[in-house]
Amino acid sequence: DRPIRDQDLQFSEISGTQLMQSLPAVPLALLFVTILLEQKVVLASSRRGMLMAASDAIMQLLKPLQWKHLLVPLVPESMMNDLVHYPAPFILGIPTDEKKSAEILSSLPGDVTLVDLDVGRVMLASEFVHDDSSASDGPGAAA
Numbered sequence: 001d002r003p004i005r006d007q008d009l010q011f012s013e014i015s016g017t018q019l020m021q022s023l024p025a026v027p028l029a030l031l032f033v034t035i036l037l038e039q040k041v042v043l044a045s046s047r048r049g050m051l052m053a054a055s056d057a058i059m060q061l062l063k064p065l066q067w068k069h070l071l072v073p074l075v076p077e078s079m080m081n082d083l084v085h086y087p088a089p090f091i092l093g094i095p096t097d098e099k100k101s102a103e104i105l106s107s108l109p110g111d112v113t114l115v116d117l118d119v120g121r122v123m124l125a126s127e128f129v130h131d132d133s134s135a136s137d138g139p140g141a142a143a
Contacts, residue, residue, distance in 0.1 A: 012057070015054070018050060030124065042112055045095065047118070069091075070083075080100055
């Protein structure tokens with residue numbers, strides 16, 4: 001029997017470790033800067049627990065700041081398309097094993113950064129990419 005506070009601290013510690021094991025240093029830094037700039041971020045993974053852990057770890061990394069925008073660690077399949085077009089900053093966790101996930105993730109709006117936690121890659125929103133060869137509508141440069 002442990003107090004709730006101890007369980008919360010342990011979960012946050014484990015979450016941070018999982019995020020750091022999933023993303024190498026440069027992609028992790030890109031994710032952090034993107035969040036600090038209050039941008040739209042989609043976390044993608046086939047592991048739902050990883051999506052929850054990454055969302056919690058990001059909130060812990062921001063302290064003493066707080067994310068005051070939309071945060072949905074596990075987006076239901078029925079809401080995926082609507083939420084990726086949400087007009088304000090967000091952090092969304094999209095499980096890649098859902099039927100609609102591949103279609104949604106391959107056609108993200110140009111202002112959304114995609115973080116693939118299974119591969120350990122961050123694909124910056126095309127508005128962050130200043131290279132002329134990246135004139136596509138989807139996420140731009142990968143790190």
